[in-house]
Amino acid sequence: MTSVYDSLFLHTVARAIVPIIQVFAFYIITHGHYSPGGGFQGGVMLAASIILLRISLGEESYGRFPRNAGIVLAGTGALCFAFLGFVPLFLGGSFMDYGLELFWLPSATAHYWGIFLAEVFIGLLVWGSLMAIYDALATGGEE
Amino acid sequence: MSHIPVLIPLSLLVSSLLALLAGLRSPGWGHKISLGGVSASFLFSLAGIRAVLRDGMPLRYALGNWPPPVGIEFVLDSLGAYMTGIITFIGVVVLVYAPRSLARETPGREVYTYPAMLLLLTGLTGISLTGDIFNLYVFLEIAAIAGYALLATGDRAAPVAAFRYLLIGSLGGGFYLLGVAFLYFSAGTLNMADLQARLPDLVENRAVISAAAFMIVGLGVKMALFPLHFWLPDAYTNAPSAAAGLIAPLMTKVAAFAIVRFFLDVFPPSFLTEALPLVSTVGWLSAGGILFGSVMAVAQKDYRRMLAYSSVGQIAYVGLGLGMANPVGMVGGLLHILNHALMKGCLFLIGGSIRYRTGITQIAEMRGLGRLMPWTMAAFVVAALAMIGIPPTAGFFSKWYLILGTLEAGNWWWFGVIILSSLLTAVYFFRTVEMIFREPEEGDPVARIGRKRGAGVTGVGPSPEVQLGLGGATEGEREAPLSMLLPILVMGAAILAAGLLNVAIVNGLLAGAVAHAGG
Amino acid sequence: MITDFFLGRYPFLFIALLLVIGVYGMMMKRNFLKKVIGMTIFQTAIYLFFIQGAKKTGASIPVYSVDLGSASDAYMNPLPHVLVLTAIVVGVAITGVAISLLLVIYRRFGTLDEARILEQMRESA
Numbered sequence: 001m002t003s004v005y006d007s008l009f010l011h012t013v014a015r016a017i018v019p020i021i022q023v024f025a026f027y028i029i030t031h032g033h034y035s036p037g038g039g040f041q042g043g044v045m046l047a048a049s050i051i052l053l054r055i056s057l058g059e060e061s062y063g064r065f066p067r068n069a070g071i072v073l074a075g076t077g078a079l080c081f082a083f084l085g086f087v088p089l090f091l092g093g094s095f096m097d098y099g100l101e102l103f104w105l106p107s108a109t110a111h112y113w114g115i116f117l118a119e120v121f122i123g124l125l126v127w128g129s130l131m132a133i134y135d136a137l138a139t140g141g142e143e
Numbered sequence: 144m145s146h147i148p149v150l151i152p153l154s155l156l157v158s159s160l161l162a163l164l165a166g167l168r169s170p171g172w173g174h175k176i177s178l179g180g181v182s183a184s185f186l187f188s189l190a191g192i193r194a195v196l197r198d199g200m201p202l203r204y205a206l207g208n209w210p211p212p213v214g215i216e217f218v219l220d221s222l223g224a225y226m227t228g229i230i231t232f233i234g235v236v237v238l239v240y241a242p243r244s245l246a247r248e249t250p251g252r253e254v255y256t257y258p259a260m261l262l263l264l265t266g267l268t269g270i271s272l273t274g275d276i277f278n279l280y281v282f283l284e285i286a287a288i289a290g291y292a293l294l295a296t297g298d299r300a301a302p303v304a305a306f307r308y309l310l311i312g313s314l315g316g317g318f319y320l321l322g323v324a325f326l327y328f329s330a331g332t333l334n335m336a337d338l339q340a341r342l343p344d345l346v347e348n349r350a351v352i353s354a355a356a357f358m359i360v361g362l363g364v365k366m367a368l369f370p371l372h373f374w375l376p377d378a379y380t381n382a383p384s385a386a387a388g389l390i391a392p393l394m395t396k397v398a399a400f401a402i403v404r405f406f407l408d409v410f411p412p413s414f415l416t417e418a419l420p421l422v423s424t425v426g427w428l429s430a431g432g433i434l435f436g437s438v439m440a441v442a443q444k445d446y447r448r449m450l451a452y453s454s455v456g457q458i459a460y461v462g463l464g465l466g467m468a469n470p471v472g473m474v475g476g477l478l479h480i481l482n483h484a485l486m487k488g489c490l491f492l493i494g495g496s497i498r499y500r501t502g503i504t505q506i507a508e509m510r511g512l513g514r515l516m517p518w519t520m521a522a523f524v525v526a527a528l529a530m531i532g533i534p535p536t537a538g539f540f541s542k543w544y545l546i547l548g549t550l551e552a553g554n555w556w557w558f559g560v561i562i563l564s565s566l567l568t569a570v571y572f573f574r575t576v577e578m579i580f581r582e583p584e585e586g587d588p589v590a591r592i593g594r595k596r597g598a599g600v601t602g603v604g605p606s607p608e609v610q611l612g613l614g615g616a617t618e619g620e621r622e623a624p625l626s627m628l629l630p631i632l633v634m635g636a637a638i639l640a641a642g643l644l645n646v647a648i649v650n651g652l653l654a655g656a657v658a659h660a661g662g
Numbered sequence: 663m664i665t666d667f668f669l670g671r672y673p674f675l676f677i678a679l680l681l682v683i684g685v686y687g688m689m690m691k692r693n694f695l696k697k698v699i700g701m702t703i704f705q706t707a708i709y710l711f712f713i714q715g716a717k718k719t720g721a722s723i724p725v726y727s728v729d730l731g732s733a734s735d736a737y738m739n740p741l742p743h744v745l746v747l748t749a750i751v752v753g754v755a756i757t758g759v760a761i762s763l764l765l766v767i768y769r770r771f772g773t774l775d776e777a778r779i780l781e782q783m784r785e786s787a
Contacts, residue, residue: 035725040751068167075164082157095149097208126751133758140765277745284752291759295766300783302766309763310688313701313756320708320749327742328715 014056021049029123030116039119043126050127051134070135073128081121084114147191148204148217151227152268152282154183155234159261166254177257178238181264185231188268192224196651203274211274212337218274222407222477222656225648226271226400229484232637233392234264236488240630241385244495248383249296256296260389263289267397274335276323276409279401280316283365287312290394293386294378304377311374315364322358325350335409343411352418355410359421362405365398368425368462369432372455376439379451384495387447391491392484395458400480403465403473407656416468426466430560432459437567446494446506449571450487453530456564457483463557464545472548473657474649479541481641481648482529486538489526489634493519496623496631506575511583516622520579522635527572529638532565537641544649673714680707694767694774698760705753709746716742 025045032038053061085096093100098114099107158180166173194202201220205211219227238260245253266286273279291312295305327333329350330341345351364371375395379387406415406422415422436456443449457479464476496519497503497512513520529536542561549558622628641648668675684707687700716739722730724740764774771779 036723038747040747072164072167075160079157079160079164082153082160086153089146094204094208095146095153095206099208130754133762136762137765140769277748281748281752284756288752288755288759291763295763299770299786302763302770303779303783306694306760306763306767309756309760310697310701314685314688314704316752317704317708321711323745324708324712324715324742327745333741 010056014052018049018053021052022046025049025123029119032119033112033115039122040126042119043123044130046123046127047130047134050131054134054138065131067135067139070128070130070132074125074132075128077121077123077125077128081118081125084117084121088114145194145202146204147187147194148202148219148272149206151184151187151191151231152265152272154180154187155261155265155268158183159258159265162261163255163258166257170254173254173257174238174242177261178235180261181231181234181238184264184268185228185235188224188227188231191219192228192652195219195221195224199655212332212334215278216274216334216336217272218336219272220656221652222400222403223271225477225481225652226397227268229481230264230267230271230393230397233389233484233488234260236630236634237385237389237492240388240492240495240627243624243627244385244499245383247499248385248495252296256293256383256386259289259292260386262286263293263389263394265289267393270397270401275333276326276335276338277333280320280323283319283398283401284313284316286394286397287316287365290390293390294382297383297386298381300377301381304374304381308374308378311364311371315361315371317361318357318364319361322354322356322361325354325357329354335404338409339411342409342414346411346414346418351414355405355414355419355421358405359402359425362398362402363425363428365395366402366462367395367432367455367458369428369435369455369459372432372436375455376448376451379454379491380445380448384491384498388488388491388495391450391454392488395454396461396480396484399458399461399465399476402462403477406465422466422468424466425462426468426557429459429462429466430557432456433463433560433564437564437571441567441571443571444505444507446497446504446509446575447491449506449575450490450494453568453571454483454487456568457487457530460541460545460561463560464548467545467548467552467554467557469548469551470654470657471544471551474653475541475544475546475548477653477657478544478645478649482537482541482638485634485638485641486526486529489522489631489638490530492627492631492634493523493526496627499627500623506578509575509578510581511579513580514583518628519623519631522631523579524576525635525638527576529642531569531572535639535642537638537645540642540645674711677707677711677714680704680710692776694764694776694779697776698757698764701760702753702757705749705756709749709753712742712746712749716740 022045025042025048027042028037028045029039029042032042050061050065053064088097088100089095091100098118099111105113158176162173162176162180165176191202201218201223203211204217204219206215206217209215238257241257241260242253245256249256263286266282266284266289269282270279270286273282291305291309294308295302297304323333326338329345329348330338332338332341342351360371367375379391382390402425433456436452436454436459440449440452440456443452460479460483461476464472464474464479467473467476494504496516497509500516501512503509503512525536529538532538532542534540542565546558546561549555549561623631680703684700684702684704687703688697689700691697691700718735718738720735721738722736724737724743726737730736767779768774771782773779
């Protein structure tokens with residue numbers, strides 16, 4: 001699926017729409033903790049935007065999102081999420097006890113920001129994972 | 144508050160991710176980080192065992208500080224500490240063994256294999272520690288997916304075997320999830336301790352009965368309980384040896400442990416015998432599985448396929464212990480988890496060593512291996528004696544407890560099944576041992592290696608590598624390399640140690656767990 | 663009474679039908695990709711069952727709204743929704759692994775038909 005579509009219309013529209021999809025995806029991620037949405041849904045939309053680029057632009061999209069970036073992004077996102085869970089552990093609470101984080105913030109605010117950061121990292125993680133799956137499938141697994 | 148319950152799976156998860164990222168830069172670091180992570184987890188499990196033995200009560204850990212019926216809880220009780228100890232020990236042993244074996248069998252893929260192994264271990268330790276039925280589903284699927292990926296990187300037919308395992312495994316997981324749904328909608332909670340308090344009032348509820356049936360079928364698929372075992376022989380035969388050495392001792396055992404957890408700590412005892420004859424069904428299916436596995440193993444010509452069918456029979460011992468519904472039988476079944484993990488792990492790793500040095504996988508070609516690889520074959524004899532059940536190896540003691548359990552339950556059929564299967568085990572292992580310790584005849588692979596070795600030493604004749612073309616045995620090297628031999632010898636020593644220390648293990652860890660299993 | 667049985671329970675009957683279709687696909691279809699599709703249908707039926715069980719009569723979606731206040735009867739049960747999210751992620755991972763395996767199988771055996779693959783495996787064994 002390294003594309004063969006040479007339609008100017010398709011290339012232009014795809015390039016124009018991708019940033020809009022990504023902004024919307026970011027909106028979904030950041031609003032996940034009090035309305036429908038969240039890390040996983042936003043991450044899937046981010047991946048969908050890059051897959052749109054891959055399908056319509058083909059070779060050129062590898063410059064914008066490198067071939068092996070998916071796995072690195074997934075690993076980094078997961079590690080950041082794990083370490084975010086460890087921060088309350090080092091500060092004296094349970095694992096992932098965001099309500100405890102950071103002494104000068106009231107508990108609810110710390111909880112809010114903890115969940116928000118968790119959602120962002122999960123979004124990166126899901127984005128990377130789905131891109132890794134798509135790249136592996138699209139290239140037929142030659143490695 | 145002790146953080147041990149959460150550190151055991153977390154150290155494995157974090158080191159899996161670090162190993163993935165580091166391994167993409169340099170493969171050597173991937174292995175070092177994996178080994179570090181699993182060793183850390185092993186030390187945490189030992190600390191957990193010590194804490195449980197010292198305090199006498201389980202370590203409870205509320206994730207995120209949400210109180211238990213609302214939040215997810217990790218419970219490290221004696222049974223959980225026992226399981227995590229076994230899982231992390233086998234993890235350490237196999238990760239020391241893995242590099243050379245993987246380099247020979249699946250070159251270039253190690254970067255992704257070590258993280259997959261660590262994810263498998265994360266899932267398995269998570270299952271042993273969790274106190275929430277949905278969390279158990281998540282960890283079950285984590286372990287399963289990592290297992291599918293590991294099993295697929297093997298021989299030519301490995302992806303097909305892994306795919307069929309995937310299909311039937313996700314069917315099983317789906318059934319388990321359906322059971323979770325039924326239980327949640329009937330009882331209103333996902334926490335195991337809370338369910339134990341609420342279920343006695345709901346014994347007549349048809350949704351709860353269906354939930355129990357779905358869950359046992361789902362976990363039975365993962366455990367390879369008799370009619371649901373079809374994925375196992377192909378999967379274990381075609382897997383890379385290190386992966387088989389990791390999955391075969393652990394995967395089915397942890398699923399069996401999950402069933403034990405449900406029978407002992409969630410469902411009320413009267414429910415399991417009156418509403419649905421679950422306990423006796425598991426027992427009779429296991430009896431069938433023991434016979435089926437042992438008989439099929441006798442008929443096999445491939446070493447790994449023989450071990451795979453043997454595994455079907457051996458996991459059924461645990462099910463049989465469960466089916467007896469008396470403490471002695473259950474202790475036998477639970478002790479067999481440890482013993483079989485050590486024995487089968489040792490046997491699969493030996494198979495990997497044989498394949499590394501000589502490329503042999505068929506039993507008929509193993510003539511004369513005793514002379515070529517003496518230490519490895521000594522470990523093989525110990526493991527074989529343990530599988531048959533000769534004292535003082537570990538295998539004898541679990542069978543002894545199981546036999547005592549059948550006598551106490553008065554079930555002479557099961558008694559006969561255990562005796563018969565031990566005899567059949569003796570048949571297929573003695574056949575292999577005899578092959579190994581015979582003199583190699585003309586044309587045997589071992590004879591060719593031996594002769595080439597001789598020629599190389601005296602300096603005449605073409606070099607061994609040129610004439611060999613079979614495996615990797617080079618001049619002067621007959622025995623497996625140290626990084627592969629040492630884990631095998633450690634496992635062999637552990638088999639003997641588990642046998643000699645079985646009373647301590649039973650009294651310390653197992654007896655408390657099954658004490659209230661009178662029902 | 664028959665109409666009561668169906669009208670009161672039609673979502674569950676539909677879910678049961680989907681379950682059966684999924685398992686039928688996994689077992690009876692010869693093409694591996696069709697088996698994967700059957701597995702997806704089976705998993706989707708389970709998600710629907712969770713969501714159906716979370717429904718309460720007269721309740722609104724589980725998003726806090728100022729005019730409905732804090733009464734728990736005004737909102738649907740959000741816990742099964744969260745369980746379904748997690749289960750969907752698990753399902754995505756399984757489907758990803760399954761299709762990757764299918765790619766490897768296709769490259770090695772040249773076909774995705776179960777009967778022909780088993781034949782090739784038996785020949786080479």
